[in-house]
Amino acid sequence: MKFLKLKKDQIEDFFDSIHSFGIVYAPVKSDGKISFRRAQNFSDVSLEYTRSQIPPKHVILPMEEPILKFREEEYFEVVDDENKVLLGVHHCDIIAFKMLDEVYLQPPKDIYYHERIKRTLIIGLSCIPDNYCFCKATNSFYTSDGFDIFLHDCGDFYFVRVATPRGLKVTENSKNLFEKVDEKDMELFVKAEKERFERVKGKNLWMIGDLIELRDENFWKIFSERCLNCGNCTLVCPTCQCFEVYDELEEDLKSGNRFRRWDSCMLRAHGLVADGHNFRERTEERLRNRLSCKLGEMRCVGCGRCTVYCPTGIDILEIVRALKE
Numbered sequence: 001m002k003f004l005k006l007k008k009d010q011i012e013d014f015f016d017s018i019h020s021f022g023i024v025y026a027p028v029k030s031d032g033k034i035s036f037r038r039a040q041n042f043s044d045v046s047l048e049y050t051r052s053q054i055p056p057k058h059v060i061l062p063m064e065e066p067i068l069k070f071r072e073e074e075y076f077e078v079v080d081d082e083n084k085v086l087l088g089v090h091h092c093d094i095i096a097f098k099m100l101d102e103v104y105l106q107p108p109k110d111i112y113y114h115e116r117i118k119r120t121l122i123i124g125l126s127c128i129p130d131n132y133c134f135c136k137a138t139n140s141f142y143t144s145d146g147f148d149i150f151l152h153d154c155g156d157f158y159f160v161r162v163a164t165p166r167g168l169k170v171t172e173n174s175k176n177l178f179e180k181v182d183e184k185d186m187e188l189f190v191k192a193e194k195e196r197f198e199r200v201k202g203k204n205l206w207m208i209g210d211l212i213e214l215r216d217e218n219f220w221k222i223f224s225e226r227c228l229n230c231g232n233c234t235l236v237c238p239t240c241q242c243f244e245v246y247d248e249l250e251e252d253l254k255s256g257n258r259f260r261r262w263d264s265c266m267l268r269a270h271g272l273v274a275d276g277h278n279f280r281e282r283t284e285e286r287l288r289n290r291l292s293c294k295l296g297e298m299r300c301v302g303c304g305r306c307t308v309y310c311p312t313g314i315d316i317l318e319i320v321r322a323l324k325e
């Protein structure tokens with residue numbers, strides 16, 4: 001790991017320089033919400049933000065994408081070979097990518113995900129926690145890998161951690177923008193991180209997987225009565241990985257395109273199989289399944305999105321507290 005310093009008044013020049021690596025996606029504010037979008041001008045970028053509504057996951061795993069073209073027995077895969085830069089990714093969302101890697105890069109690798117993640121330069125950014133964040137409880141407060149470069153906001157400057165040879169090359173290409181760090185910079189970095197740590201609530205709420213399995217249906221009914229089955233909680237979750245696949249046929253009925261798009265285990269159709277049987281017919285079964293996946297298997301990074309964007313205010317921490325009680 002190499003440490004450097006980038007003065008805040010140099011960040012725009014750094015932003016301009018990273019376009020030479022690939023297409024830049026960054027947090028952009030629109031209608032009061034932050035989303036990761038293609039950003040050509042620094043004036044469009046909002047680096048001071050708490051959480052994006054949709055996590056940056058969609059840059060690597062689009063909500064909907066073509067994956068195959070086919071004609072009779074022949075087919076070829078549609079693989080995205082564009083170089084990208086993801087600028088401004090928070091610790092929790094980087095850790096979420098590591099969880100997605102465990103799923104998509106296990107043999108046999110998912111080539112669509114693999115091609116995108118390996119061609120994407122990830123530039124992390126320290127966050128501004130609010131009361132919905134509980135990343136300390138999920139051990140996702142800080143990451144030492146999963147990024148190329150990390151920018152820590154220390155007031156007048158960014159304390160920069162460079163974690164990969166690729167990241168090093170990017171900083172060396174803009175050598176004039178970066179400075180060496182001294183002891184005082186290190187102290188300011190530690191102080192900024194300590195302050196960030198103190199702003200996150202929730203300590204040791206976790207490791208309740210067995211408790212989830214023990215709870216009976218009545219427990220889940222209490223929470224599911226408020227659930228609209230809208231699927232928002234899964235769509236905004238940076239670690240949700242489920243997708244469905246469908247084909248669109250041409251008029252000749254022999255050729256066509258295959259697509260995949262995000263799916264949600266909170267939707268009734270998710271558990272429906274060919275003969276009409278549904279493995280998770282009732283809302284309480286779906287809620288229990290989602291929470292078992294997130295809490296039991298520890299596939300939650302404490303970003304708080306599922307609570308913030310649930311239209312009926314179903315709070316994941318409220319469920320955790322009830323389970324512990």
Ligand code: SF4
Pocket residue numbers: 226227228229230231232233234266309310311312313314
């Ligand atoms: S966002 Fe809330 S209401 Fe919608 S499916 Fe999830 S828990 Fe249910």
Ligand code: SF4
Pocket residue numbers: 233236237238239294299300301302303304305306307316
């Ligand atoms: S379960 Fe909720 S808090 Fe946990 S990672 Fe998903 S959206 Fe964030």
